[in-house]
Amino acid sequence: MEKENFTISVYTENNIGLLNRISAIFLKRHINLDSMTASASEIKDVFRFTIVVKITEEQVKKLIGQIEKQIEVIKAFYHKDEETIYQETALFKVASKLLFEDRQIQNVIKNSNANIVTVTPEFFVLEKTGRRREVEALYHKLEPFGLMQFVRSGRIAVTKDKMHISKILESFGSETV
Structure with missing residues (x-):
């Protein structure tokens, strides 16, 4: 599989130490971050990390799984450049x-x-x-x-598709939405 750019969006609660734990996931796998930004999201009290990496799709799928295991992570998504x-x-x-x-x-x-x-x-x-x-x-x-x-700055991105994140997060039973 060929390496390509992926934009990873991680929706989280805003808790101390989460950034360290998320970056440790990349460190353990020897994956370099091209950029990382953090900001409030479109949902009250939910924050968003936008991370850009150059890896294979198989690797990004595994990363998303590991990131979502963090307690404060509500949901994580990945997109190719042409989708954002x-x-x-x-x-x-x-x-x-x-x-x-x-x-x-x-x-x-x-x-x-x-x-x-x-x-x-x-x-x-x-x-x-x-x-x-x-x-x-x-x-x-x-x-x-x-x-x-x-x-x-790091990359900031939105998806081209209609991705109504509030509805998506509600379907996962998030108490912060």
Whole structure:
């Protein structure tokens, strides 16, 4: 079986130590995380981890089974890239003098559809939301100008299919829904 990207969504209660136990599942299997984000979900008091891994479908099915064994985990799902709509966000900090003195960097900003978040006398900050390849392309274009700081979020994703998670969780008898 060939390795491919999978987005794993884990719906959980918000309990201390759960992140450690979930990451230990990946560690034991020597699976590297491409990204991981955590946030509130569309359901009150239910949180969502969004994890991206590059593994086989057989491996992801086993992972889902192990993740769902955690007491605080309500339900876990996995999806292929083509089944999701996903984005990442990145912030780029660059010396301000370049913004005013170098026309080329102005063109890079304009052509990349990045947004200027803030400008100070010392630096300016750009925000770029898009697919990883778009964020990486902007990184490579800005790198020659001397990035002062760079940070990228993990993937955030929703499914293309109608996945009414509240109804799905109710069918599992969740008391948190």
